[in-house]
Amino acid sequence: TQLLEQSPQFLSIQEGENLTVYCNSSSVFSSLQWYRQEPGEGPVLLVTVVTGGEVKKLKRLTFQFGDARKDSSLHITAAQPGDTGLYLCAGGGSNYKLTFGKGTLLTVNP
Amino acid sequence: KAGVTQTPRYLIKTRGQQVTLSCSPISGHRSVSWYQQTPGQGLQFLFEYFSETQRNKGNFPGRFSGRQFSNSRSEMNVSTLELGDSALYLCASKGQSGTDTQYFGPGTRLTVL
Numbered sequence: 001t002q003l004l005e006q007s008p009q010f011l012s013i014q015e016g017e018n019l020t021v022y023c024n025s026s027s028v029f030s031s032l033q034w035y036r037q038e039p040g041e042g043p044v045l046l047v048t049v050v051t052g053g054e055v056k057k058l059k060r061l062t063f064q065f066g067d068a069r070k071d072s073s074l075h076i077t078a079a080q081p082g083d084t085g086l087y088l089c090a091g092g093g094s095n096y097k098l099t100f101g102k103g104t105l106l107t108v109n110p
Numbered sequence: 111k112a113g114v115t116q117t118p119r120y121l122i123k124t125r126g127q128q129v130t131l132s133c134s135p136i137s138g139h140r141s142v143s144w145y146q147q148t149p150g151q152g153l154q155f156l157f158e159y160f161s162e163t164q165r166n167k168g169n170f171p172g173r174f175s176g177r178q179f180s181n182s183r184s185e186m187n188v189s190t191l192e193l194g195d196s197a198l199y200l201c202a203s204k205g206q207s208g209t210d211t212q213y214f215g216p217g218t219r220l221t222v223l
Contacts (some may be wrong), residue, residue: 097166
């Protein structure tokens, strides 16, 4: 069974601070996706990374896929209250099935 | 394009009852996946349907079942409800390619009393 461990589980920071969320596994994934979920809504895809060592930037968000494709990180620069939400990583395998981590609940205080 | 819709949005049932949840995918999408989300276990994969056939299945008991219709709409059924079945049930649809983005609906919040 493939498992994804996310850390930290909870994160509360002040507006303007930087933060990094981690997603680790002992398994290799063909792709790694990051989602953000807001209360009362389903997860929304932020990015997909597929190549070991790949780095993608989305405005203030930087995503990295580990060289061995077993881990990933999400770094947010100068966090804003609008970044508040549950951040989920999900690993993709060859059978179209996604394995999700339990998520990091981020609160950015004004 | 309209997004993924799920009905009902909220549901309260008692132990032992059964429940049917509905999901309408984005127009043109033939793959529909179902997930259970709880605070303790996070998002767990239930099953995926593609062109009316179950293509993948997670590790849930047989009380959880699903089906997909020719118009790609999908339903999931939970029989003999248990307290632990209380959760947010999410449906997601995607296109034909394995690399297509998966789009989630807002979910159905099921509470079992």
